[in-house]
Amino acid sequence: DTHQQEMIPSKKNAVLVDGVVLNGPTTDARAGEKFVEEACRLIMEEVVLKATDVSEKVCEWRPPEQLKQLLDLELRDTGEPHHRLLELCQDVIRYSVKTNHPRFFNQLYAGLDYYSLVARFMTEALNPSVYTYEVSPVFLLVEEAVLKKMIEFIGWKEGDGIFNPGGSVSNMYAMNLARYKYCPDIKEKGLSGLPRLILFTSAECHYSMKKAASFLGIGTENVCFVETDGRGKMIPAELEKQIWQASKEGAAPFLVCATSGTTVLGAFDPLDEIADICERHGLWLHVDASWGGSALMSRKHRQLLHGIHRADSVAWNPHKMLMAGIQCCALLVKDKSELLKKCYSAKASYLFQQDKFYDVSYDTGDKSIQCSRRPDAFKFWMTWKALGTLGLEERVNRALALSRYLVEEIKKREGFKLLLEPEYANICFWYIPPSLREMEEGPEFWAKLNLVAPTIKERMMKKGSLMLGYQPHRGKVNFFRQVVISPQVSREDMDFLLDEIDRLGRDM
Numbered sequence: 001d002t003h004q005q006e007m008i009p010s011k012k013n014a015v016l017v018d019g020v021v022l023n024g025p026t027t028d029a030r031a032g033e034k035f036v037e038e039a040c041r042l043i044m045e046e047v048v049l050k051a052t053d054v055s056e057k058v059c060e061w062r063p064p065e066q067l068k069q070l071l072d073l074e075l076r077d078t079g080e081p082h083h084r085l086l087e088l089c090q091d092v093i094r095y096s097v098k099t100n101h102p103r104f105f106n107q108l109y110a111g112l113d114y115y116s117l118v119a120r121f122m123t124e125a126l127n128p129s130v131y132t133y134e135v136s137p138v139f140l141l142v143e144e145a146v147l148k149k150m151i152e153f154i155g156w157k158e159g160d161g162i163f164n165p166g167g168s169v170s171n172m173y174a175m176n177l178a179r180y181k182y183c184p185d186i187k188e189k190g191l192s193g194l195p196r197l198i199l200f201t202s203a204e205c206h207y208s209m210k211k212a213a214s215f216l217g218i219g220t221e222n223v224c225f226v227e228t229d230g231r232g233k234m235i236p237a238e239l240e241k242q243i244w245q246a247s248k249e250g251a252a253p254f255l256v257c258a259t260s261g262t263t264v265l266g267a268f269d270p271l272d273e274i275a276d277i278c279e280r281h282g283l284w285l286h287v288d289a290s291w292g293g294s295a296l297m298s299r300k301h302r303q304l305l306h307g308i309h310r311a312d313s314v315a316w317n318p319h320k321m322l323m324a325g326i327q328c329c330a331l332l333v334k335d336k337s338e339l340l341k342k343c344y345s346a347k348a349s350y351l352f353q354q355d356k357f358y359d360v361s362y363d364t365g366d367k368s369i370q371c372s373r374r375p376d377a378f379k380f381w382m383t384w385k386a387l388g389t390l391g392l393e394e395r396v397n398r399a400l401a402l403s404r405y406l407v408e409e410i411k412k413r414e415g416f417k418l419l420l421e422p423e424y425a426n427i428c429f430w431y432i433p434p435s436l437r438e439m440e441e442g443p444e445f446w447a448k449l450n451l452v453a454p455t456i457k458e459r460m461m462k463k464g465s466l467m468l469g470y471q472p473h474r475g476k477v478n479f480f481r482q483v484v485i486s487p488q489v490s491r492e493d494m495d496f497l498l499d500e501i502d503r504l505g506r507d508m
Helices: 002-007 029-048 064-070 082-095 114-126 137-154 167-182 208-215 236-248 271-281 292-297 339-344 377-412 443-449 452-463 491-505
Strands: 015-017 020-022 160-164 197-202 223-226 252-259 284-289 313-316 329-333 416-418 426-431 467-473 476-483
Touching: 029 082, 064 082, 114 377, 137 160, 137 292, 137 313, 137 329, 137 377, 160 167, 160 339, 167 197, 167 208, 167 252, 167 284, 167 313, 167 329, 167 339, 197 208, 197 236, 208 223, 223 236, 236 252, 236 271, 252 271, 271 284, 284 292, 292 313, 292 377, 377 416, 377 426, 377 491, 426 452, 426 491, 443 476, 452 467, 452 476, 452 491
Parallel strands: 197 223, 197 252, 252 284, 284 313
Antiparallel strands: 015 020, 160 329, 313 329, 416 426, 426 476, 467 476
8 A cells, every 4th residue: 555655665776875885784684584483493492392301401511611612602703604503502502501491499480481481582572672652562551460460469459560670679679769768868969968777677588688788878787687586587576676776876777678488498577567567667668579479379378478468569579489481570569659750760851751642651661770671571461361360379389289298208208307397389408318317416417418418419410310409508507498380390300309319319
């Protein structure tokens, strides 16, 4: 039609500008399309189709210097042919850790969600940036819909929020937002003239709290770590004691960060009691539910976060238990007075013009510390659309049921010992090899047991049979931390994990 004809440029003679011949695009579209097609076929065959195959290795381990020799990492003056680029893609896949493998238990994320993967393919191809409606109309509406639903699950009638590159950034957003609410002048006047601001968090909190305090100029010495009980939960009485002490010393308390699902033990702080204290002292309550927030999707397990509706802000990462694909992390805020925008807005006139031809309230980028921002909500939205709320609930319930199965198996097996009875998907345990089973639990025993988990980890990595994390923790020697997330994981994988640890460690 006429419109299409107007859109097609007329051919013109080439011109020379600054030594460059200008004559149409220089990209070979046909060759590029063929490369994309062949690379996608490779990804499908070598990653997606093998993702659930337990006969495949979790990793093809090579030490750094050897891997440098195996990979062609050099960047050259001239480009390389497509067949060579495909070989490089093959090498990247071969030597990368297969986090989609059913026996990858190393982190708080795992598994392959097919719907999220398709969403990621789409957004990578479209290459959007989510700051204004004019450049990202669909993805801004998707983010709004997802945030609204997450707010509903927290138990708020209304609220605000934004997706960020990681739970650590969400925690930093919340800390800065709480400080802005406490002293709005800081945005223009900075730190000078402020009292000594102080915040409180669990001794089991995520390390991002210290990083955020450092980054924001609050200072790590002004982060008060509240003691926890034997299960890793913040003790409310200790929190209130520290608040009184800080006020007595002339400091200015402004924030309490509770944790719902600690990184190592999977502990959930008592939110109702902490909220009572925050109300008494007029403090902002932030809940880092990056890991444990997904339990809100389960009617059976959501009581773990009882009282979360009383929080002022919540960090929640759907890329963990709900497998939305890294990264997919939301900061949710109860306030609906545009506090996020007031805190972070810089009113860039070249981007957030107020005289646009559409409703500029959909230009949400001015409440972000970023300019360019990925459409991370789309991955979660696609998975939610595919599975429904009931499907996401089943994902949580199954993961926790498999965790319970593993706990009961650990209790039955000789040489395995739980650190504590878990309440979430973090199962922390020691493997005690035969040579130590008759030894008294004294300093020598613990010194020798400390060497067991690192040695077994090395052996499993070099064999490629599974990946499992370990760590020392608050006076306890190295132990394994197993986390169940992926729906591809079976009961047989739980049995294999314990069998393999025993096979790899029984000679120690």
